[in-house]
Structure formats: structure tokens, C-alpha cells
Amino acid sequence: MAQEPNEGLALGKHRGVMRRRVFVRGRGAVSSFSDAWPSTFQSLAEGHCAIRPVTRFDATGFPCTVAAAVDRHLNAPDRRLALARDAAREALEEASLLVDPRRLGVFVGAESGRAAFGTVLALARAAGGGPQFNAHSFAREALPLASRIEASAVSPATVASALAEEIHAEGPVQTLSMACVSGAAAIAEGARAIRMNQVDTVLCGGVGADVDPLMLAGFGHLGALSAVGVSRPFDTHRDGFVVGEGAAFLVLSAEPGPLEIELAGFGRSLDAYHLTAPDPEGDGMARAIETALKDSDVTCVDLIQAHGTSTPLNDALEARALRRVFGDALAHIPLSSVKGALGHWIAGAGALGALCAVESLHRGYMLPTAGLRHPDPELALDLVIGEARSGSFRTALVNAFAFGGANCSLVFRRLA
Amino acid sequence: MKAPVAIVGAGAVAPWGLGWRGASTFIEAPQPSRQLKTSHPDVLGFEIPELRPEQDAGDGRQRKLMSQGARLGAIAIREALREAGWMEGREDIGCFMGVGASGAHMEEIPASLEASLHDGVFSEAAFGERGLYACNPLFVFQLMNNFSLCHGAILEGIGGPNSAFYSRGRGTWTALDEAIAAIETLDCYRVLAGGTDSAHHAVTWAELRRDGLVNDGLKPSEGSAVLALERQSTCPLAWISSMGVGTVADNIPSPDAVLLSVWNPVTLQSLEDEMRLRWPQSRIYRCEFGEALAATPALAWAVGLDLLERGCSSVFVLTQDVDGWVNHLCLRSDR
Numbered sequence: 001m002a003q004e005p006n007e008g009l010a011l012g013k014h015r016g017v018m019r020r021r022v023f024v025r026g027r028g029a030v031s032s033f034s035d036a037w038p039s040t041f042q043s044l045a046e047g048h049c050a051i052r053p054v055t056r057f058d059a060t061g062f063p064c065t066v067a068a069a070v071d072r073h074l075n076a077p078d079r080r081l082a083l084a085r086d087a088a089r090e091a092l093e094e095a096s097l098l099v100d101p102r103r104l105g106v107f108v109g110a111e112s113g114r115a116a117f118g119t120v121l122a123l124a125r126a127a128g129g130g131p132q133f134n135a136h137s138f139a140r141e142a143l144p145l146a147s148r149i150e151a152s153a154v155s156p157a158t159v160a161s162a163l164a165e166e167i168h169a170e171g172p173v174q175t176l177s178m179a180c181v182s183g184a185a186a187i188a189e190g191a192r193a194i195r196m197n198q199v200d201t202v203l204c205g206g207v208g209a210d211v212d213p214l215m216l217a218g219f220g221h222l223g224a225l226s227a228v229g230v231s232r233p234f235d236t237h238r239d240g241f242v243v244g245e246g247a248a249f250l251v252l253s254a255e256p257g258p259l260e261i262e263l264a265g266f267g268r269s270l271d272a273y274h275l276t277a278p279d280p281e282g283d284g285m286a287r288a289i290e291t292a293l294k295d296s297d298v299t300c301v302d303l304i305q306a307h308g309t310s311t312p313l314n315d316a317l318e319a320r321a322l323r324r325v326f327g328d329a330l331a332h333i334p335l336s337s338v339k340g341a342l343g344h345w346i347a348g349a350g351a352l353g354a355l356c357a358v359e360s361l362h363r364g365y366m367l368p369t370a371g372l373r374h375p376d377p378e379l380a381l382d383l384v385i386g387e388a389r390s391g392s393f394r395t396a397l398v399n400a401f402a403f404g405g406a407n408c409s410l411v412f413r414r415l416a
Numbered sequence: 417m418k419a420p421v422a423i424v425g426a427g428a429v430a431p432w433g434l435g436w437r438g439a440s441t442f443i444e445a446p447q448p449s450r451q452l453k454t455s456h457p458d459v460l461g462f463e464i465p466e467l468r469p470e471q472d473a474g475d476g477r478q479r480k481l482m483s484q485g486a487r488l489g490a491i492a493i494r495e496a497l498r499e500a501g502w503m504e505g506r507e508d509i510g511c512f513m514g515v516g517a518s519g520a521h522m523e524e525i526p527a528s529l530e531a532s533l534h535d536g537v538f539s540e541a542a543f544g545e546r547g548l549y550a551c552n553p554l555f556v557f558q559l560m561n562n563f564s565l566c567h568g569a570i571l572e573g574i575g576g577p578n579s580a581f582y583s584r585g586r587g588t589w590t591a592l593d594e595a596i597a598a599i600e601t602l603d604c605y606r607v608l609a610g611g612t613d614s615a616h617h618a619v620t621w622a623e624l625r626r627d628g629l630v631n632d633g634l635k636p637s638e639g640s641a642v643l644a645l646e647r648q649s650t651c652p653l654a655w656i657s658s659m660g661v662g663t664v665a666d667n668i669p670s671p672d673a674v675l676l677s678v679w680n681p682v683t684l685q686s687l688e689d690e691m692r693l694r695w696p697q698s699r700i701y702r703c704e705f706g707e708a709l710a711a712t713p714a715l716a717w718a719v720g721l722d723l724l725e726r727g728c729s730s731v732f733v734l735t736q737d738v739d740g741w742v743n744h745l746c747l748r749s750d751r
Binding site for chain 1: 507
């Protein structure tokens with residue numbers, strides 16, 4: 001049912017310029033806990049952890065043998081799309097908006113999918129099977145094999161294109177392929193499109209389906225995964241992240257709705273430092289946070305949904321960046337990371353963080369950080385441990401920081 | 417777009433070489449290579465020429481970590497920054513890039529496969545235990561598409577608002593649109609916008625063939641081009657006066673030149689006929705440097721810039737990507 005626009009709330013002034021405001025109208029997610037967002041949030045609030053030994057393939061000998069896997073759509077040609085579709089459907093059902101298709105956009109954070117591992121190996125064998133890559137042999141042998149790789153199952157753009165077609169969106173359709181920032185960046189881009197009056201409504205979010213041999217071996221080979229198989233963000237004993245998978249989507253609109261929560265602002269930056277290590281000063285992270293706060297016309301927030309990957313470096317630098325921005329006030333801002341419970345969704349991570357922040361503002365309680373037992377005293381953060389913490393929260397910061405140095409921060413605000 | 421946007425610098429690396437000046441001369445007399453150095457037998461295509469070490473991206477160690485798209489993107493970003501004279505305050509410069517599939521170095525795969533065998537049979541356990549250790553440890557990161565943006569940003573110190581839009585062409589137009597929006601909304605005052613890609617990667621080539629595009633006339637190419645943009649300038653290289661989707665541009669006076677970058681010969685002829693009918697006084701150019709996917713739109717912008725440099729006062733640039741999306745922009749000079 002279409003909602004009547006509220007002209008009084010529809011516009012806001014920023015830097016002396018009137019611009020459209022952006023409101024949250026729908027939420028949806030598929031996770032290891034559940035295929036419905038309310039159930040997932042409840043499990044998170046109760047401090048449950050979804051990380052389990054990997055059973056989908058033989059992970060013996062892998063640097064890390066656990067993950068937060070989603071046991072759904074296991075035979076789907078493109079699991080990213082299957083997961084995203086479920087989450088998007090839930091968000092759209094809640095939003096329940098009647099929209100001119102030309103004013104509806106789709107913005108998705110996604111990385112490349114993967115062909116069936118057997119096909120990838122067959123391609124490698126087609127390249128000669130010996131120690132050297134044989135381009136001639138590959139050019140000859142790969143064509144029939146390439147037919148078995150559905151381009152749609154591999155292309156990052158598939159998810160956005162397919163969702164747009166299914167919901168008859170004729171507005172902008174974008175794929176943000178930015179590693180761990182993808183989902184948050186997609187939400188930021190969707191909000192920007194509403195502000196610029198290019199669309200009135202967007203479906204935006206991110207999806208990760210990376211519990212597979214290549215990603216587990218690759219991240220493990222880099223030393224990024226927890227050797228003991230525990231995700232414990234901001235813990236003294238944290239030693240790496242655990243891969244997770246899932247999809248998280250929001251519907252944003254220029255019209256306020258029952259949730260009374262708006263995306264007040266966002267900020268993006270690049271570290272310009274290193275491919276896999278963040279800037280040791282946290283400068284890029286701090287700039288993204290500061291930009292998001294300025295964009296929202298706020299100087300402080302009531303809660304922080306951290307990126308919190310459980311790696312020694314990220315968590316320390318995120319704390320440093322937050323301290324640079326908030327100073328002594330940081331000690332009184334409750335903070336948590338959902339990666340302790342659901343692992344790191346890579347392209348979907350930022351969108352999941354956004355959903356958690358929105359829900360916390362809506363329900364009035366902050367999620368605990370699963371896996372966290374011994375808060376690192378050097379970080380000096382107000383960490384929520386064990387069980388959810390109630391409070392009157394009005395503003396929330398969401399952080400997402402990526403391999404390669406891209407950073408994105410979002411600020412959500414409850415209206416009432 | 418609220419107002420024309422100034423192009424104050426540009427960088428490109430393409431089959432015509434390094435830089436954008438002279439690009440339009442190349443398209444008037446293109447020279448496709450016969451035997452691509454990536455060893456596609458009997459394939460007519462285009463590839464960038466050999467670069468001197470000082471022209472290439474980073475150093476040898478850094479280049480080993482780069483996909484071809486990342487390498488070319490880093491070169492184009494560097495050149496655009498140099499020409500724009502943006503040496504200070506780079507942490508505030510925005511960067512919006514259209515990127516394609518990163519594409520890992522295929523040479524890594526056989527080594528990984530060999531190490532993953534157990535009793536002659538592939539073993540997932542062996543893959544995890546030693547397979548990936550047999551190749552470049554950052555192999556998996558060559559697959560991260562946003563590294564086509566990040567490598568250049570790291571080398572040049574770019575730290576402002578940014579996005580990497582994945583596509584086979586259309587996303588590069590999105591990158592330009594977002595870059596312009598970033599300076600219009602004062603997210604930043606200086607911004608880079610471009611695209612980078614290679615259609616030569618073995619898997620990409622197999623997919624293009626599988627999709628029938630090669631049979632329809634597609635010639636693979638590679639390259640990168642980046643524009644440096646500001647809201648205002650007293651001496652820009654050129655102005656972007658408008659951009660949009662499709663072939664129709666409202667209220668555009670007849671341009672001096674129309675530049676078409678369309679990979680399909682049949683569609684190209686059809687669009688050329690349409691342009692001749694619409695603007696009979698305009699000279700029409702065809703971008704004959706092959707199809708470079710996410711790089712193609714940006715390369716076309718660079719060629720358009722060169723046409724202005726050679727004396728045109730306005731150029732209408734139109735591209736169609738392999739997925740059928742048509743976009744255009746209008747360039748004009750102050751001359």
C-alpha cells in the first residue's frame with residue numbers, strides 16, 4: 001500500500017543546500033541462523049554463534065577449517081543470487097511500496113561468483129595440466145569447458161541485474177565490487193541516488209557466498225584467518241577472521257515510514273597504503289568516519305556497529321581511528337561487531353552491519369559481540385559482551401573497511 | 417549534470433600507446449596485431465605496446481601483484497594526475513572507476529593444481545594444505561575486482577570518496593556519473609573518473625567466444641583511460657557539457673565530430689547512419705581499437721579529447737557495450 005509522503009520530513013538542509021532525506025523502509029537478510037531477519041537478529045541478541053566446522057567440502061589441512069556457512073541453495077547455479085533474492089524479497093515485503101519502475105533502483109555489493117570447482121580444475125587441466133600454463137592448449141581446449149561456466153554465475157553484476165529484472169526496476173542498476181566495503185558502498189550509492197532525485201526508492205545491500213575452497217585457502221594462506229577457528233573481535237587473543245556468508249538488504253525511500261529511521265549520512269575514503277594491511281595511523285578510516293558524521297550533521301553517535309574483523313591489525317586500527325574522531329567520548333559509546341557470531345561476509349559485511357544498526361535503533365538494544373571474552377584493554381572500548389544492552393539510542397555509526405584500503409562509514413538516525 | 421564539468425587532465429594507456437594525444441590519429445589508421453602476445457592463435461586484436469620501465473606501473477615486485485586491469489588503471493591514474501598537476505592534497509581526491517573481472521595470472525593455476533594432487537587425483541585437502549602455497553600468495557587477491565582501483569590509489573596516494581563499478585562497459589559510465597555527482601555535491605573538489613580492463617585474459621576470451629561475440633565481429637583489446645575533473649576551471653582541456661543514456665541527446669547543437677565506439681559492425685553501421693541523418697554536417701569517426709570492455713567508454717572519451725585538441729570545438733561520443741547498453745556524452749572546448 002502506498003504511503004503518503006510527509007513533506008515536512010522529506011527534505012533536509014545540509015551545507016546550506018536543501019536535499020532529499022533517505023529513510024529505511026524495509027529490511028531483509030539470510031544468514032547461518034535463519035532465512036528471516038527478525039530470527040537472525042534475535043539469535044544475535046542472545047549471543048549465539050553460527051561458526052561451525054566446514055562440512056561442504058574436505059577442509060582437512062586448510063589453515064582454518066571452520067566457517068559460518070548458510071546451508072541453503074547448495075545446488076543453486078549461483079548461490080549469491082539465491083541468497084540475495086531471499087533477503088531482497090523480505091526487505092521489499094516489509095517496505096510494501098508502490099513505486100514507478102522508472103524511479104526504482106537496485107544497488108548491490110557483490111564480488112565474482114565461482115564456477116563449480118570441478119570446472120575450474122578442468123580448465124586448469126585444459127591449460128596443459130603440466131607445470132606451465134599453455135595458452136595454445138587452453139585456447140583450444142577451454143571453449144567447451146567455458147560453456148559450462150555460466151557467465152551469470154561468475155559475473156559480479158549478475159545479482160543486481162537479476163534482482164532489477166525480477167522487481168521490474170527501470171532506474172539505475174549498479175554493482176559495487178569493492179571487497180569488504182561493497183555492501184556498505186552499495187547502500188551509500190543508493191542513498192545518493194535518492195538525494196540527487198534520480199530515484200525515489202532503492203533496493204540496496206550486499207551478499208557474500210565465500211565458504212568455498214579457494215577463498216578459505218586463499219585467506220588462510222595470507223594468514224588472515226583465525227588459526228584456532230574462533231572469531232572474537234576486539235579480544236586480547238584475537239588472531240584472525242572466520243569466513244561467513246549471507247545476504248543483507250535494505251529498502252531505502254525518499255518517503256519516511258513506520259520504522260522512522262533515516263540514513264543520515266555516509267563517508268568514503270581510501271587508505272592509499274597497502275593491498276592487505278590498513279594504514280597504521282588509521283587515517284583513511286578516520287576520514288571516512290568524519291565525513292559520514294559531517295554528512296549527517298552530527299558530532300557523536302550513540303552506538304557503533306564496528307567492522308571488527310577479529311584480526312589483530314584491523315581491530316586495533318579501527319579503535320585508533322574511532323578515538324581520533326570521538327576522543328574521550330568513545331569510552332562511553334557502546335560498540336559491537338557481528339562478525340563474532342556470523343563471520344565475515346566479505347561483500348555482504350557492510351550491509352549486515354547496517355541492518356544490525358538499524359535494528360538496534362529500532363528496538364532500543366545493542367547487540368553483544370559473540371566470541372569476545374577478554375576485551376583488549378589497550379583498545380579501551382565500551383564493548384557489549386555476553387548479552388544485548390538496552391538504551392535509548394538515537395544515532396548509529398556503521399563501519400566497513402576493505403582489503404585494498406577502501407573505507408565506508410554510514411550514520412543512521414532514529415527520528416523519534 | 418547541473419552544469420558543464422571541466423576536464424583538467426587525462427591519462428590513457430591503450431593500443432595507440434601511452435597518453436591520449438594522438439589517439440584520434442590512431443583510429444584513423446588502426447593497426448591490429450595478428451599474434452597477440454597472450455598467444456591467441458590467429459586472432460585479430462589490439463594490445464598495448466611494450467612500455468619502458470619508467471612508463472609502467474610501480475616496480476616489478478608491485479606489478480606481480482597486479483592483474484592487467486590493475487596495472488593499466490594505475491598507469492592511467494598516474495598520467496591523469498600528472499597532467500592535472502594534482503601533486504598535493506591527494507588524500508582528498510576522489511576516484512571512481514569502471515572495472516572488469518580482475519583475472520588472475522593463469523600461470524599460477526597449473527602450479528597450484530600440481531601441488532594439489534594426491535595419488536594423481538585432485539584433493540581438496542591437499543589444495544588447502546599446499547596447493548595455494550605453490551603460487552603467488554596474493555593470487556586470490558588478483559581476483560578482487562576493486563584492486564583495479566586500489567593499486568593505482570595506493571601508488572598515487574588517492575584517498576577521497578571512491579567506488580569501483582563492475583561491468584563490461586556500462587559501469588564505467590556510472591563511474592563518470594558518480595564522479596561528477598561527487599564534485600557537484602561537494603563530496604570532493606577534484607575527482608578522477610575512468611575505466612580499465614583487458615579482453616585478453618584467457619577465461620574472458622573463452623567467455624566472449626562462448627557468447628558468440630567473436631563470431632559477430634568482436635576484436636579483443638585492452639587499455640585504460642582516466643579523466644581528471646573539477647567543477648570549474650579557467651583553462652580546462654575541455655568541458656563535459658552533457659551525458660546520458662541512449663543515442664538521443666536533447667538540445668545538443670550539431671557537433672563538429674561524432675565519435676562512435678561500437679564493437680558490432682552491423683550496429684556500428686546502423687548508428688553511423690542515424691548520426692549522419694541527424695547531423696549531416698558533422699564528421700563521423702569510428703573508434704577502431706577493438707573492444708576493451710570496461711575500458712572502452714573511457715578510451716572513447718580520450719579519443720574525443722584528442723579530437724578537440726586537433727581542432728574540433730565539440731565532439732559527441734557514443735558507445736555501446738557488449739551487453740547492448742548505449743551511452744553518450746558531449747565534449748566541447750573553449751576555443
